[in-house]
Amino acid sequence: MEENREQWGTKVGFILAAIGSAVGLGNIWRFPYVIYSSGGGAFLIPYFCAIFTAGIPLLILEYGMGHKFKGSTPLALSRANKKFEWFGWWSIISSSIILCYYSMILSWALKYLTFSFGKVWGEDSNEFFYKEFLKLSDSPMNIGEMVWPILIGIALIWIINWYICYNGVKSGIEKTSKLLLPCLLVIMIIIVIRGITLEGATVGLNTLFTPDWDKIKNPQIWISAYGQVFFSLSIGTGIMMTYSSYLPKKTDINNSAFMTAFANCGFEFLCAIGVFGILGAMATSQGVAVEDVATSGIGLAFIAFPKIFTIMGVWGNVLGVLFFVCLSFAGITSSVSLVEAISAAIIDKFGWKRKKVVTTLSIVGFLISTVFATNAGLYLLDIMDNFINNYGIVVVGLLEAFVIGWIVKPKTIREHTNSMSYFKIGKWWDVIIKFVTPTLLTITLIQSLIKEFKTPYGGYDLIPLLLYGWAIIALGIIGGILISKRSWKNKSEN
Template identity: 85%
Template structure:
């Protein structure tokens, strides 16, 4: 296999890049809510169980595959078994769509960063977000006009993506993560320290960590824990196999997987403490129970938090700026990893030059992303995110576990990683990849489909769900199959 592949400058550079990919917006706004709504402290039991039975095993699988077969996700899968190249492309197409709507969220974070200096969202953050800022249309099918502040932000994000990935692995992605990740951690620590020392913080923290042991008996909570671990580690998105293919021949793969997972978990817990301390402050000031101020996702970042910053006085300005810088940094490290996963696959397949691929991809990406800068952009983001996460990524993860577990055989990957790792993994890993991971992902998938048919997602009309949801899944599968039919560039063809 070719050895003219770019490489990381150091193992720590690779770990930081992998952690940078894993640490994203989900850590900041999804994890705290999942813990709170899933039994508080009791949720940690299914969460850690999921980490050891899915998070670490699947990460070892992806690191091992990328490192052994020296290629982006589609190339690594094609080298393992030509028949399964197509779903490597499916994960790349899903990542491309995620990247387009991710740029909208990052654009909003940047706009709110500028607003946070003078609390420009005013007294009613809810009205400001939906009406003044987004001017949201009445349905996903009514695109309306362009929201220019979002479009400008999207252009800026794509320029940043291009600038970092154009420079390559060592002097682009590695250097960026060495700067942004420590900054991200320091900012989050400042938010947490200030958050927990404010009056009312303990109300939020008690609500977050008080265990509700009854919830541990609920199978849905266990599935939710697996979902959280799966999504927050960037598994089945094409990123981790690609990143590990740039590692030198002798690298401790198993240890790297453990380090990535625990660094990501640590950051998730830090975010949860900071978020709930601030929500506790808000509940205390407004004299309402914590339940009434708790929200997840975009509502937390762009409605609930601005509201808290408004009533916090001068500290609100400081924490507001820090919080939106945090969102921007966490998002950029994830966005860059998606750009790299997609570009690497195209470079491997067609043999085009990195600079040409990255430039072309960022231009096309920007043009596609303009759909999210319309008045219906938030609807499109919501529907696509639901379908890609619940169907696209879960099915790719399921296929990965099945192909490695039953066709390539886990022993092949385990022996490869053990040969170069200080910490050896045993046959328990084979068992997890063959039986446990596929079973849990299959249950998750079936449950998602049943829920979807019982109550269509988000109360949207069927046309919108078909157009922006199911059609996106079909695009991934059909696109994956069509691209896999094309021949690889000659030097990759030789080793398939």
């Protein structure tokens, strides 16, 4: 089976696919706001600490595991220690849910791409987004009816995912990454150049990068830095182990991890410069402080930016189109990686053919995604995303570090990656995997739980939080345990 496992055509193809997975919507709409709200230039200290003490070490861990044990995440963990296969499946279940609501956000991006030609959102982008476009219901429990334009967009995204993954690793994912990643970079550079040359852009950049040294004394800022690095590198989602399992026997794993992390980091900074240049211009034109227009997430992409594009004249049309193309490309490379991580795990476990798995997954995934095309879609996304990111992915990362650090032993992975890498990692890596990463992720987890119980997330009632939040976490754990009880189709796989 291992000999038949598909491989990347080139190392560049693998790195581009890994960067494509890491570069997602979070780089564009989350990172700029995290820097700004976490001490500006001072945030770079905890951010780089997080990259070197969690980001790169965990990437090396996941690359090393996937490559050494030649399998998707559940298979690699099962081969390392049969008892821990279950949390490999937990990460796959979490990724399946992420994939379903990600398809909704990408559907919005595609729709807004068409809107940006004529600035259809009008003068009040806030009212347009919530009432006219989403037709948002009054609560998460009021599912309402289907919003057809969003459903059509979701169908289109699933067709794209299906087509790319159906064609396999080399002909599908690698080719797509080689095309979309350079395009994404060029588009973002154009947005940044235009953004920083707008009147008032320097106000935004000064706000973004002016260091607030007092803030880095706040432990919460350090936790934010680790959270950002963890989420933006696709760690704990099952993607990186799967991608590295397609690498040839001799390949420089350590260097690949550094390249992926720094490329992702560079793209994040590029986005931050462009976003805050544009926000500075908007603040100047309205005569308000940058604080009043700076926002994160969905609000930045679908409310603040359209408002800016409206007041920019012709350049607003151009930047609007480029911005939503950028969002779409970044989202597609990430959603394809999620489809691949899920498909590979199913192929390994049940011995089914790729084309059958990808087709079935795309149909079932689309059917589940339809719930996000309802009037309550945004609420469901908000609650599920919070719980999966804060509990699902963080706990999987913590368990990975624990299993490799204390049971499989870091030396096993380190010696494997060093045997084929130009750049050798020393025993410092063992210390980070055994002590530093588990400690930091445990603190992050405890902080999230304390916050959750003090004030329920987003001011929602208990019922929707139990139904769409805690139940999803329970589904991941119970589902993971049940699937791991089944034997692998091919006995040699275990």
